[in-house]
Amino acid sequence: MSDEAGRLAAFRPPRSAYIHVPFCRQRCEYCDFTLVVGREGLVQRYLAALERQLASLRTPVEVETLFLGGGTPSHLQAGDLAQLLSLLRHWFRVAPGGELSVEANPLDLLDDARVRVLVDAGVNRISLGAQSFVDSELTLLGRDHREEDIARAVEQVRGGIPNLSLDLIFGVPGQTLGTWRRNLERALELQPRHLSTYGLTIEKGTRFYSLRNAGRLSAAPEELEAQMYELAMDLLPARGLLQYELSNFAEPGWDCRHNHTYWAGQTYHGFGPGAARYLQGTREVGHRSTTTWLKRIESGEDPIGFRETLSAEDRAREAVILGLRRVPGINRSEIQHDHGWDLDELGRETWSQLKTRGLVETTSTGYRLTRMGRLLADSVTVELVGSE
Ligand code: SF4
Structure with a gap:
């Protein structure tokens, strides 16, 4: 590589890593992510395959950010979660002051054992899939928690994990500007350092997509969705969570550092089914079928399902x-x-x-x-x- 190429962001050694954990308790009505439901019997095979894929690093590396997403990483039982985090801590040394972030669902954090595993492993950021504080919206979205579970989950991690982020969805069918405001207010009462707000998109292959095509579900009108986004852009900064990205708001100094890697066009590692990585100007994505990804690794084949080199x-x-x-x-x-x-x-x-x-x-x-x-x-x- 020339000195010129070595200077460019796309060729620098990665300082971030993403790990995809493809297990969920149920598939939410709007979700098209890479995951399996009711296949907990695959967890040990997944951990063994991940270990084999991580071995491609050859030596442990230092990163500024390590992000476990899914699926639902917190869905793993405490023992499996401890095994996963110990494996990752072997391969990735999170630099002092770095970010170790885990996506979690509220019900999982009601389990003391899981929370203890996260705290003991040095997890310092939780991205909690609250999504809504209105029970009827949670039911429609196919979520398995209720409003009261969110506050209890927050209390569970508050003492041990300093950086709490909440995810909220707007544009839920039937949602009004009033119920969206209530969502934002309830989220603010819990004093998260960080809040992400996503407009609902109805993706092909989801149950919402079928329902809409059958005329049994109406997406929120575009104008209403825009008003909801504007409400978030007005209300959250006025209450101390400054907008720093299209969908993200945080107290000063509490941005999601991992996501800045993506927005800056920097390189990053990615491991697991459906996980993207960007190295040497090439983007690769693990096979989106968890079972195919597993079988390919077990038989020594390439687990990458998509690869493109960018000019x-x-x-x-x-x-x-x-x-x-x-x-x-x-x-x-x-x-x-x-x-x-x-x-x-x-x-x-x-x-x-x-x-x-x-x-x-x-x-x-x-x-x-x-x-x-x-x-x-x-x-x-x-x-x-x-x-x-
Ligand atoms: S919990 Fe998250 S990843 Fe799992 S099905 Fe629901 S939206 Fe998808």
């Missing part, structure tokens, strides 16, 4: 699109230094068109989305991708 221009363009998700926007000199590309060359006349329409504005260092641009971020992305 220098694609890498830079992707960094611009991901970087625009961050509220401060993109920095011209960082794009030049980290990705070797000039910002205006990438966007050409698209930047001026987006500015004219009030979707993007110039900053002292580059560009950022306006408030209206955040509401229409998907179409900004489409235009930037199309400006090749």
Whole structure:
């Protein structure tokens, strides 16, 4: 590799790792993630396969962030969870001050043994899938917890794990601006350091998709969904959780560091079925079928289900699109230094068109989305991708 290539972000040694844990108690009505339900008998095979996949690292590595997502990592029984975390702590040394984050569901955290395992392993951030504080919404979404479980789960981890993040979904069918406000207020009462709000998308292959096609479910009107997003953008910063990315709000200094890796176009490790990794300008994703991923590893085959190598221009363009998700926007000199590309060359006349329409504005260092641009971020992305 030339010195020039070695300087670029896509070729630097990764400082982050993502581990996919594909087990859930039930499949929620809107979920199309890589996971299995009712297959707890596969957990030991999964752990053995993960160990084999991790051995490809050859030597343990230091990372700034280690993120366990899913599926539901907390669904593992305490003993299995301890085994998983011990395996990961062997291969990944989390740097001092680093982030060890685990996604969890409220009911799992009511189990003292699981919480003790997480605390003892040094987990310092929990991303809790609260999703809603309205029981009828939780039922519709197919979640297995109730409003009261969320506060109890928060109490369980409050003493031992300093960084608590809550996930909320807006645009749930039947949700009103009033019930969305109630969700935000209830979440704020629990004083999380971090809050993520996601607009519901109805993906192909989910039960919601079938119900909608059969005329038995109506998605929230776009205008209402936009009002809900605006309410979050107004209410949360006024209460101390500043918006730092399209879907993410945090107290100052409590951003999700792991996700910044993605938004900055940096490299990262990924292990497990459906897990993405980005190394040397190539993106690879583990096979999305958990059983196929398992069988491939067990028989010594390649468990990767998708692989693409990005051109220098694609890498830079992707960094611009991901970087625009961050509220401060993109920095011209960082794009030049980290990705070797000039910002205006990438966007050409698209930047001026987006500015004219009030979707993007110039900053002292580059560009950022306006408030209206955040509401229409998907179409900004489409235009930037199309400006090749
Ligand atoms: S708990 Fe999360 S990962 Fe599991 S089915 Fe529900 S939304 Fe999907």
